[in-house]
Amino acid sequence: MKQSGTSSLLQDAVQDLASGVVSALRSGDHARAAAPVAVDPEAEGLALAAVRVLGADALLPSTLLHTPPPPDELAVFHKAVETYPPGAQAAPTVAWSHWAMRRTLLRLDPGHAGGPGEEPDAAWLEGASWQLLTHQLAVLAALALPGEDSAVARAAVHRPVDVARGFVRAVRRRDWRQAAGAGRWLTLLDGVPKTLGLDNGLDFVELMGGQDPLVALQLRAARLTRTGAFV
Template sequence: MEQSGTSALLKGAVQDLASGVVSALRGGGHTRVVLPAATDGGAGELTLAAVRVLGADAMLPCLLLRTPPDPGDVAVFRKAVEAYPPREDAAPTVRWSHWGMARALRRIDPSFASGPSDEPGTAWLDEAEWQSLTHQLAVLAPLAVPAGDCAVSRAAGRRPVDVARGFVRAVRRRDWRQAAGAGRWLTLLPGVPDTLGLESGLDFVELMSGDDPLVALHVQAARLMRTGALV
């Protein structure tokens, strides 16, 4: 029961954080996400865990919109990076998520000199069937940013048709989060079939997902990248 309650709290915290990112990406005269202060105690741990789940996207507004980051947000983000290093037996997606957070932090906070700089491997992606590839890329959608070259983006770039197939499959299965993550990648990939109708497809995904802030985050990021936002 306690574990279930904690999971519900974390889910709510992640959704609240994603909503803040979406609001900042949409404008409103600000780019601060307003991360809750990560003080000692349960509330602070929940904040750090939520930032870790959202990954580098917690800092996406200041990166995509090219504005100075808020020092308070940076402090919380840095604490999340330092507090949750991947374990030795961590899954590849966990390692890549942490790598992406460290990369984002180095870009916005030059004083940060720790964290992984060497990229994890991508053999598991290169060998994946197109369905699994799309799923894994959707999980790693925070790595889908302009000028964000890495082994994952290169692996995706070698298989644009497979990712497009995965996007269509996710839409048909009504897996809106996977579709939004895949669509975000497709916005950046060369060789995407014109017949896919990606822009209208992402509009449809956002509409059908209701008020899911995680879907809205990826769709809004894709829109900004399509209009030339740079990281």
């Protein structure tokens, strides 16, 4: 029961953090997007865990809008990276998420951050079915950034039609989080079938699932990428 309660608290914290990111992206101001570290050790641990779950997107307003993050938010992010390194047996998506966070630190705080290191292995994406590819890309949507290269991004670049198929499948299955994540990747890819109607598709996902902050975050990132508003 305690574990279930903790999980629920973490889910709520992640939702709150995502809502802050969405608000900052909409306003164009990095206003309290990241979770503050509280004095209570338990609350601090929850805040750090929420940042680690959201990953590099916790500082997405600074990344996309080119605004420096407040020092306290940067400190929370940095501590989350150091507190939750991936274990030796971590899933590839966990390793990649951590790598993306370290790359974000290097971009936003180069004087106090080591480099992201070598890219994790991406062999599991080679030959992946379009269903699996879309699922994994949606989990790693924080890597879907304009002008940023990685093995994961290259896997997406080489298979725009498959990602489009995965987007449609996610919409049909009413998996709005996966649809939003796939849609964010599609805004970066050349060769997406025009018959997909991506803009209308994103509108539909927002209508049906946009009340979920994690969906809204991906959609807002997709919109900014689509319009070039981050430049």
